[in-house]
Amino acid sequence: MAEKPRSFQEIILRLQNYWAAKGCAVLQPYDMEVGAGTFHPATTLRSLGSRAWAAAYVQPSRRPTDGRYGENPNRLQHYYQYQVLIKPSPPDLQDLYLGSLEAIGIDASLHDIRFVEDDWESPTLGAWGLGWEVWCDGMEVSQFTYFQQVGGHDCKPVSGELTYGLERLAMYVLGVDHVMDMPFNDPQSPIALKYGDIFRQTEEEYSRHNFDGATTEMLLQHFQDAEAECQRLLDMPADDPKTGKRIILAHPAYDQCIKASHLFNLLDARGVISVTERQAYIGRVRALAKLCADAFVQTEAGGFAA
Amino acid sequence: MPNLLIELFSEEIPARMQGKAADDLRKLVTDGLVEAGLTYEGAAAFSTPRRLALSIENLTAESKPVREERKGPRTDAPAQAIEGFLRSTGLSLEQLEARDEKKGQVYYAVIEKQGRKAAEIIAEVLENAIRNFPWPKSMRWGSGSLKWVRPLHSIICLLSDEGGSEVVPLDIDGITSGKSTKGHRFMAPAAFDVNGFDDYEAKLKRARVILRAEERAETIWNEATNMAFAQGLEIVEDRGLLAEVAGLVEWPVVLMGPIGEAFLGLPPEVLQTSMKEHQKFFSVKNPKTGRIEKFVTVANIETKDNGETILKGNLKVLSARLSDAKFFYENDLREAKAGMGKWLDGLDVVTFHNKLGSQKARIDRIAALAREIAPAVGADADKAFEAAQIAKADLRSEMVGEFPELQGLMGMYYANAAGRIADVAAACRDHYSPLGPSDEVPTAPVSVAVALADKIDTLTGFWAIDEKPTGSKDPFALRRAALGVIRLVLENNLTLPLNAVFASANKDADGENLLAFFHDRLKVFLKDKGVRHDVIDACIAMEGNDDLSLLVKRAGALSAFMATEDGENLIQGFKRANNILSQAEAKDGVEYSFGADVKFAESDEEKALFAALDTAEAAITPAMASQDFAAAMTAMAALRAPIDAFFTAVQVNADNEIIRRNRLNLLSRIRTTCLAVADLTRIEG
Numbered sequence: 001m002a003e004k005p006r007s008f009q010e011i012i013l014r015l016q017n018y019w020a021a022k023g024c025a026v027l028q029p030y031d032m033e034v035g036a037g038t039f040h041p042a043t044t045l046r047s048l049g050s051r052a053w054a055a056a057y058v059q060p061s062r063r064p065t066d067g068r069y070g071e072n073p074n075r076l077q078h079y080y081q082y083q084v085l086i087k088p089s090p091p092d093l094q095d096l097y098l099g100s101l102e103a104i105g106i107d108a109s110l111h112d113i114r115f116v117e118d119d120w121e122s123p124t125l126g127a128w129g130l131g132w133e134v135w136c137d138g139m140e141v142s143q144f145t146y147f148q149q150v151g152g153h154d155c156k157p158v159s160g161e162l163t164y165g166l167e168r169l170a171m172y173v174l175g176v177d178h179v180m181d182m183p184f185n186d187p188q189s190p191i192a193l194k195y196g197d198i199f200r201q202t203e204e205e206y207s208r209h210n211f212d213g214a215t216t217e218m219l220l221q222h223f224q225d226a227e228a229e230c231q232r233l234l235d236m237p238a239d240d241p242k243t244g245k246r247i248i249l250a251h252p253a254y255d256q257c258i259k260a261s262h263l264f265n266l267l268d269a270r271g272v273i274s275v276t277e278r279q280a281y282i283g284r285v286r287a288l289a290k291l292c293a294d295a296f297v298q299t300e301a302g303g304f305a306a
Numbered sequence: 307m308p309n310l311l312i313e314l315f316s317e318e319i320p321a322r323m324q325g326k327a328a329d330d331l332r333k334l335v336t337d338g339l340v341e342a343g344l345t346y347e348g349a350a351a352f353s354t355p356r357r358l359a360l361s362i363e364n365l366t367a368e369s370k371p372v373r374e375e376r377k378g379p380r381t382d383a384p385a386q387a388i389e390g391f392l393r394s395t396g397l398s399l400e401q402l403e404a405r406d407e408k409k410g411q412v413y414y415a416v417i418e419k420q421g422r423k424a425a426e427i428i429a430e431v432l433e434n435a436i437r438n439f440p441w442p443k444s445m446r447w448g449s450g451s452l453k454w455v456r457p458l459h460s461i462i463c464l465l466s467d468e469g470g471s472e473v474v475p476l477d478i479d480g481i482t483s484g485k486s487t488k489g490h491r492f493m494a495p496a497a498f499d500v501n502g503f504d505d506y507e508a509k510l511k512r513a514r515v516i517l518r519a520e521e522r523a524e525t526i527w528n529e530a531t532n533m534a535f536a537q538g539l540e541i542v543e544d545r546g547l548l549a550e551v552a553g554l555v556e557w558p559v560v561l562m563g564p565i566g567e568a569f570l571g572l573p574p575e576v577l578q579t580s581m582k583e584h585q586k587f588f589s590v591k592n593p594k595t596g597r598i599e600k601f602v603t604v605a606n607i608e609t610k611d612n613g614e615t616i617l618k619g620n621l622k623v624l625s626a627r628l629s630d631a632k633f634f635y636e637n638d639l640r641e642a643k644a645g646m647g648k649w650l651d652g653l654d655v656v657t658f659h660n661k662l663g664s665q666k667a668r669i670d671r672i673a674a675l676a677r678e679i680a681p682a683v684g685a686d687a688d689k690a691f692e693a694a695q696i697a698k699a700d701l702r703s704e705m706v707g708e709f710p711e712l713q714g715l716m717g718m719y720y721a722n723a724a725g726r727i728a729d730v731a732a733a734c735r736d737h738y739s740p741l742g743p744s745d746e747v748p749t750a751p752v753s754v755a756v757a758l759a760d761k762i763d764t765l766t767g768f769w770a771i772d773e774k775p776t777g778s779k780d781p782f783a784l785r786r787a788a789l790g791v792i793r794l795v796l797e798n799n800l801t802l803p804l805n806a807v808f809a810s811a812n813k814d815a816d817g818e819n820l821l822a823f824f825h826d827r828l829k830v831f832l833k834d835k836g837v838r839h840d841v842i843d844a845c846i847a848m849e850g851n852d853d854l855s856l857l858v859k860r861a862g863a864l865s866a867f868m869a870t871e872d873g874e875n876l877i878q879g880f881k882r883a884n885n886i887l888s889q890a891e892a893k894d895g896v897e898y899s900f901g902a903d904v905k906f907a908e909s910d911e912e913k914a915l916f917a918a919l920d921t922a923e924a925a926i927t928p929a930m931a932s933q934d935f936a937a938a939m940t941a942m943a944a945l946r947a948p949i950d951a952f953f954t955a956v957q958v959n960a961d962n963e964i965i966r967r968n969r970l971n972l973l974s975r976i977r978t979t980c981l982a983v984a985d986l987t988r989i990e991g
Contacts, residue, residue: 074626088448091457094317108492112605112616114554115355117320119443130445130456132318137619138585138603146447146457157449172619274657 004105004173007183008195011104011170012058015082018103019056022096024084027057032255033262036061037083037163041254044125044289045296046085047147047159049303053087058166062262064269067207070200073178074168077206078199082164089146089160097144097162101136105173112137120145124261124285126152126293129161141169151293167195210269219270223263223281230256230288234295250295250302257288307347310362310428310474311503313462314436315487317356319455321553323442324353325519327455330440331358338431343369344424352517354556357487359517361503365465371421378402378413388413425465425474432463436478452479462487466502489513490557492607514608515556523552529560530602534590539600542578542589551586555606561613562590562602563621569628572635573719574598579709580631585623634704641703642720649702656701659782661771668763669698675811676759682802683758685751693733694756696721700734714738729753740790747797758794758802759811761787766812769820788827795854804852821852828854832861840990841865847985856933863935864984872943877989879949880980883973884987886958890970899978902971906964911948911955912972918948919975926982938983949976 005011020026030040037059038044046053059081067077086093094115098108106113115132120143122128131145143163147155167179176182180196233253240247264281267273273281296302312335319327332351339346339362347364378391381404392399395415402413437452444453452458463474463483476483486497487506494513500506507517516522527548530541552558565577574589577598581587590600601624605616641648654666662668673694680690700706700717717734729752736748737756748757764787768774775784795802804824808817829842845851845860867873891897904916925941958973960966980986 073629089457091448091459109607110609110611110615111619112607112613113492114606115318116554117318117322130443137616137623139619139623146445148445156446158445158447160447172622177622274655 006174006188007186008166008170008174009185011173012080012082012166014103015100015164016056016058018100019084022099024054024056024086027055029057029059030258032258033062034059034258035063035261035265037081038122038125038127038161039258039261040083041251043083043085043159043161044127044150045250045254045292045302047087047150047155047161048153048293049297049301050156051087051301051303052157053085053159056082056084059083062265064206064210064265067203067210067269069207070180070196070203074171076167076179076199076203077210078202080166082162082166084162085159087155087159088157093160093162094144097134097142100162101141104169106136115144118143123282124264125150125289126286127289129155131161136172139168139172141165141172151296152290153293153297210266211271214266214270216267216270216272219263219267223260223267226256226260226263227284227288230254230260231291234291238298248295248299250292250299253288253295254292257285257292260288261285307364308367308424308465308467309502310346310360310365310424311462311464311466311500311506312360312362312432313460313487313506314358314454314458315356315460315462316358316454316458317456319353319355319358319553321355321550323455324355324358324553325549327358327439327441328353328360328519331360331435334435334439335360335431336362338434339365339427342422342427342431343372344427353519353553354515354517354522355554356491356556359462359506365424368421368423369427372419374417374419376415376417378415380409381411381413391415425472428463428465428474429476432461432474432476433478436461450479452481460484460487462500462506464500464502471501489515490607493557516558519549519552522555522558523548526552526558526560526604529558530562530588530604533560533562533602534600537600538594539590539592541602542591542598544582544588547582547586547588551588551604554586555604557606557608559605559608559613560602561605561617561620562600563617563624564600565598566625566628569625569632570597570599572628572631573715575712575715576631576635576705576709577628579712580627581624583709583711584627585620587620587624630708631705634708638700638703638705638716638720639723642723643725646696646699646720646724649699650696652702653698659767659771661773662767665698665701668767669695671767671811672697672756672759672763675763675807676755678810679758679762679802679807680751680755683751683754683798683800685755689727689729689752690733690755690759692726693730693737693752694759696724696726696730697734697737697756697760733757740793741786743789743793747793749798754794754798754800758791758807761790761794762804762807762811765791765820765823766808766815766817769816770812770814774819774823784823785827788824789831792824792828792831792854796858799855801853801855803850804854806852824854825851828857832858837861837865838868840988841868844984844986844988847988859933860935860984863939866936867939867943868989870943872946873939875950876943876946876980877986879946879953880976880986881989882953883949883976887970887973887977890959898967898970898974900971900974902968902975906968908965909955911951912969915948915952915972918945919972919979923975923979926979930982935983942980942983945976945979 005014016026027042040059042055042057060078061081062078064077066075068075102108114135116135118131118133120129120131127150129145129147133140134142134144145161147159147161149155171179171182174182180200182195184193184195184198230253233249236249238246238248264285298304328351332349336349344366346362349362352359376395379387391413395417397415402415404411405414441455444455446453447457458481461476461481461483462485463476464471464485465474473483473485486499488495488497489510490513498509500509510517534541574597578589581589581601588602589598590602592599603620605613609616653669654664656665658665658668673691676694677687677691680687697717700713700720703716703720705716706713714735718731721731721734729750732750733753733756736753737760739745739757740747748754765784768782768784804821805817808815808820825846829839832842833839841864842861845857845864850856887898904913907913907916922941922945926938929937929941958969
């Protein structure tokens with residue numbers, strides 16, 4: 001049994017090392033605002049098509065409505081997810097996953113680890129899968145999903161997706177009650193930093209921004225722009241006159257889809273979207289996600305063979 | 307005779323699906339075996355989070371050979387007919403037998419099916435069962451196309467008898483059958499072989515898996531109650547939760563822990579709901595204080611620290627959850643004490659249905675209707691109005707946002723906090739009731755008024771925008787709402803003619819159509835109580851059928867009447883009179899409805915019928931006026947003997963036209979008298 005980790009970053013590093021050792025490509029976060037690690041094209045788009053894939057990465061995630069000005073012990077509008085996606089899902093994925101818990105200091109012979117039914121569905125991505133939330137001593141520490149459909153396409157082969165809520169998991173492993181008190185780097189470091197030293201102020205700023213600051217007219221306009229741009233990019237002919245190559249703009253279009261999704265989340269936090277409109281907005285983002293998925297499977301990475 | 311053991315070992319099966327899956331496995335396999343000609347003496351199926359198992363005892367070792375004879379065409383039949391017969395039997399002409407029959411030579415096909423080995427049949431049946439398993443939701447995994455509830459890892463398919471055991475070979479998309487399984491995921495992960503069901507169950511137990519769900523549930527319940535008892539406490543019984551928890555563990559280990567002092571002030575329902583929904587904890591009550599003071603959690607593992615780490619972790623999660631709940635409750639109480647104004651305003655921006663306006667608009671309608679209904683249900687109109695206005699305020703509370711199932715109940719706590727009187731607070735809690743056919747019906751007048759107004763507003767609203775239930779589709783649960791109104795009216799014995807209520811609830815609703823919907827629901831409701839549908843029809847056809855209490859009283863009396871010998875015979879007499887009369891009326895083109903005169907009566911029987919009708923009419927009219935259906939039916943029953951005697955002795959269609967007309971007019975009196983009680987023409991048989 002490995003020694004207990006002492007900081008938030010050590011847990012991240014151990015996960016990185018563990019999944020690297022298991023053969024995953026350790027990617028970096030996607031450079032856009034997303035609501036969850038699933039939105040990273042390394043998951044959404046790469047779960048489509050026939051080509052094998054194995055990636056792991058940290059993804060900073062933003063959920064504007066979850067802002068609590070840094071006061072809530074475990075609710076944040078900006079947090080980190082650790083994401084693993086392996087396609088096709090290997091037969092020993094559960095064991096691999098349990099190995100990762102051991103790597104971060106959770107001794108399976110002392111704890112009560114359980115796989116509890118949880119069907120995953122993302123209405124904005126037109127995606128669903130079956131799996132579990134994984135409980136450790138009654139606390140949800142991960143999502144475990146076998147993707148069945150993404151962007152309206154059947155996943156063949158099926159990807160196995162693991163998502164760890166890093167703050168919550170780390171708080172548990174480190175025995176911390178308030179996220180802001182959690183050591184970010186090693187507490188023995190010359191300059192020891194806690195999570196709060198890094199994020200308390202930004203949680204305040206963004207909470208105020210998300211709930212009261214952001215200009216709604218601008219957000220609405222940006223939503224429409226992103227939506228139009230996404231469609232326009234996908235409407236462009238596949239053959240690029242300049243290079244003479246077949247270049248489908250699946251990823252740039254998907255960026256616009258991500259953007260629209262985040263703008264919708266911001267608008268939601270500002271409270272300007274009514275219950276009935278909500279469904280309509282979600283439907284609009286889903287339509288974009290589907291178009292992007294349709295485009296991606298026409299590309300080489302999406303398994304398209306000319 | 308051999309025994310069969312099947313195990314389908316997979317990743318964790320959702321708890322709620324396990325029981326039915328075990329039954330389905332048993333049914334699919336045993337049905338398939340029987341259909342293929344095998345018999346067996348007993349079959350039992352089992353489930354744990356990671357496996358479905360089936361044990362079949364004393365299975366026949368092979369199916370019997372079957373000899374089937376089919377008669378074909380005559381030997382001199384056209385070639386096409388003979389070819390068709392060959393095709394349908396799969397035989398060639400030489401294989402047919404020609405037999406001499408009376409009408410000439412006829413071809414016979416004799417088809418002999420060999421008996422088949424059990425193993426061969428089992429392999430086919432099990433593969434078919436796996437590929438067509440009725441999971442509520444199933445999935446693919448890896449690169450395969452097989453579907454199962456979660457990835458399927460291994461299959462045991464083993465036939466065993468005194469001589470030993472043998473694997474039934476099977477290969478389903480690369481998963482081959484064997485005789486090996488695994489024990490508890492953490493405590494005994496190694497694979498082991500088994501040689502039959504008894505060995506399987508015993509070895510599983512050694513490998514820390516209790517195969518039987520009911521044994522796991524019993525273990526949990528016994529340990530939990532003992533543990534609570536030892537401290538003078540008791541477990542709050544929850545069978546649904548017990549079954550679910552038994553489906554979450556292979557080796558239950560019961561742990562009990564305290565609820566922090568800071569949270570004991572929360573309403574017990576909040577504690578119970580939060581612990582159950584989020585963490586699958588049982589609540590532990592102190593019978594002396596009536597409070598929920600501890601919890602029981604069920605772990606799936608024995609640890610060297612006796613569960614200390616596990617309990618500590620669970621306590622931590624519980625405190626976080628209850629801190630949330632406490633935070634919500636305290637915020638809500640502040641809002642309630644301030645008069646709930648913010649919640650009520652907030653309901654204005656929540657759409658109930660895009661064609662029916664906001665929740666606020668809906669509440670205003672319900673409040674107006676509750677005030678109107680109040681006198682009829684014995685409630686104070688102002689209190690009913692007040693209760694309806696705040697009954698849904700809790701929908702905007704933080705607690706109900708978190709736990710929607712606490713709607714109504716929180717409304718009561720908050721109404722109390724707001725200083726409203728007990729009747730009003732109770733109406734907040736009870737106005738959703740009854741929700742199901744066995745749910746308790748409110749009886750407090752204010753609650754009844756609001757409960758009725760809520761449901762009738764919903765029904766008339768959806769009727770007005772033409773969103774009625776069709777077939778199996780009833781997205782707004784309108785059938786349930788109608789049944790709720792029916793039970794509220796009947797069980798409180800209310801006189802509440804619905805037509806007027808519908809009209810004032812929503813003038814755009816087609817009240818006649820809605821009443822017919824109510825009558826349909828009422829028929830279903832009464833049928834379950836043993837009232838015949840034609841009896842209900844006979845009463846629905848009468849006036850005042852929008853007064854459900856009256857309608858049911860009439861149906862009850864008629865039903866009782868029809869169960870007597872007099873009743874049954876009277877119906878026959880009535881029908882005879884009605885048939886003769888209707889035929890005569892059709893033939894003569896007139897209506898015989900007036901002027902039967904006793905002076906034209908010839909026989910004693912005829913005179914007696916006149917007298918009996920006079921008596922019956924004199925009794926029935928006042929009985930009907932006072933809605934004493936039983937008395938009316940008794941009076942009607944007295945007609946049975948005179949009517950029977952009349953038909954035995956008297957020929958209605960006499961040659962003398964005056965006498966004939968008089969008799970038809972007499973029959974008309976029978977009809978009129980009987981129809982005043984119920985529309986007996988609708989009674990069948």
